[in-house]
Amino acid sequence: MDITQVLIIEDIPEISEWLAERVKQTFGVCNISQVDGVVAAKKSLHQTTWDLILLDLGLPDGNGVDLIRPLKTILPNCHCIVTTIFDDSGHIFPALSAGADGYLLKDEEEAEFCNSLRGILAGRPPLSSSIAQQVLLSLRRPIPSAAPTLTPREEEILVLIAKGYSCKDAAASLGVSYNTACGYLKNVYQKLQINSRAEATLKAIELGIVSTTDTP
Structure with a gap:
C-alpha cells in the first residue's frame, strides 16, 4: 500500500x-x-x-x-x-x-x-x-480493579521535576528515553490537573514526596 x-x-x-x-x-x-x-x-x-x-x-x-x-x-x-x-x-x-x-x-x-x-x-x-x-x-491474570494515583515512575519524575530537573535530565536520571520521560510527565500533569513546573513542585510538596528543602 x-x-x-x-x-x-x-x-x-x-x-x-x-x-x-x-x-x-x-x-x-x-x-x-x-x-x-x-x-x-x-x-x-x-x-x-x-x-x-x-x-x-x-x-x-x-x-x-x-x-x-x-x-x-x-x-x-x-x-x-x-x-x-x-x-x-x-x-x-x-x-x-x-x-x-x-x-x-x-x-x-x-x-x-x-x-x-x-x-x-x-x-x-x-x-x-x-x-x-x-x-x-x-x-x-485478573485486571487490577484500581490503579494508584501515580505509578512509581510517574512519582519519580514528579520528584525530579520538583527538584529542578529538565525533562531531558530526568530521562537520563531514570535511564529512559526522552520520549518516555515526556510521556510520564504529561500523564502526571493530567492526573494531578496541573499545567506548570511550579504547580508540579507545589503538588509534590503537598503529596509529601519532596520537602521544601529539596526544591530549588
Missing part, C-alpha cells in the same frame, strides 16, 4: 517530529500533517483522504481512544495506529476494541519501530512485541 497522506496526532512537539521522521524513514516522501489535540484532529479528518494516522492517547483536550471509532467511520481504509507510552491492558484493550489497526510504543528503538510500522501495513501482527507479551499476560 502506498502511503502518501499522513496525519500525526501528538501534543508534544519533539515526539511529533520524531514520529514524522520515522514515517519518512519507513515510507519515504509523504505529505505529513501534525495536530496536537482532539479538536484539531476532528477538523483534520475531513481535510483529505488520509492513508495513515498515528494517534496518541493522552491528549490535552481528550482521550485519543474517542477518536478511533469516528475516524474509522469517516475513513474506513485509513490505517489508524496508536503510538503511546502506555503498555497496560487498561489502555491497550479499549484502543483495539475501538478499531485501532495497531498499537506501538514510542520508546521502541527507531529500527524496531519502523519495522513494526511497516509490518502493520503489510498485514503482520499489529502490536509491538512487548505489547503482545502484555496482552498475553493480561489474559492470564
